[in-house]
Amino acid sequence: DAGVIQSPRHEVTEMGQEVTLRCKPISGHNSLFWYRQTMMRGLELLIYFNNNVPIDDSGMPEDRFSAKMPNASFSTLKIQPSEPRDSAVYFCASSFAENRGYTFGSGTRLTVV
Amino acid sequence: GQQLNQSPQSMFIQEGEDVSMNCTSSSIFNTWLWYKQDPGEGPVLLIALYKAGELTSNGRLTAQFGITRKDSFLNISASIPSDVGIYFCAGQETSGSRLTFGEGTQLTVNP
Numbered sequence: 001d002a003g004v005i006q007s008p009r010h011e012v013t014e015m016g017q018e019v020t021l022r023c024k025p026i027s028g029h030n031s032l033f034w035y036r037q038t039m040m041r042g043l044e045l046l047i048y049f050n051n052n053v054p055i056d057d058s059g060m061p062e063d064r065f066s067a068k069m070p071n072a073s074f075s076t077l078k079i080q081p082s083e084p085r086d087s088a089v090y091f092c093a094s095s096f097a098e099n100r101g102y103t104f105g106s107g108t109r110l111t112v113v
Numbered sequence: 114g115q116q117l118n119q120s121p122q123s124m125f126i127q128e129g130e131d132v133s134m135n136c137t138s139s140s141i142f143n144t145w146l147w148y149k150q151d152p153g154e155g156p157v158l159l160i161a162l163y164k165a166g167e168l169t170s171n172g173r174l175t176a177q178f179g180i181t182r183k184d185s186f187l188n189i190s191a192s193i194p195s196d197v198g199i200y201f202c203a204g205q206e207t208s209g210s211r212l213t214f215g216e217g218t219q220l221t222v223n224p
Binding site for chain 2: 004033042043045048056091093101102103104105106107
């Protein structure tokens, strides 16, 4: 298994631009999580899906952030418009069930200038 | 909300030394997990604990699920340079609830 695949690995964009981060979970996993990691706040859960349905999006910072999971093998996290304070590493993780260990992707390092 | 306190925040040790870190929660957990994050990568699961009092080893790593179900510790014996990274604890209150992560322990091992 290739694990959780995220793309791109790095993204540098100008303030105001739209950013789309992509994630392919492990085949057979039914839960998918989007995290943001910064030095100041550590790992923050943004949103998670169970069987492609968003369960809890209370961690999404504001309306500029949105996430979709159109099918079991793909999810996106979109930021529109992006701001410098969105700069962070964004991780996607998946699990077979919410009560089992998550497998993380390698992350997308986002820099908004 | 759920609080997970992880300590220490950072450790600087010499190669060969043993390391201990722990996490405490403000309420009872049913599951404790320990992850390691290498620079530029995502966290990787090291050990999972599912029963109070459980002691589990993975090579030089040993983790325990506290009897009170509000704490867990991770020990690394005979540290080596590749142990460098950030170690996270994570806990789950009930089956089906999401994981809560600790703030992480940054480990530096000097050769």
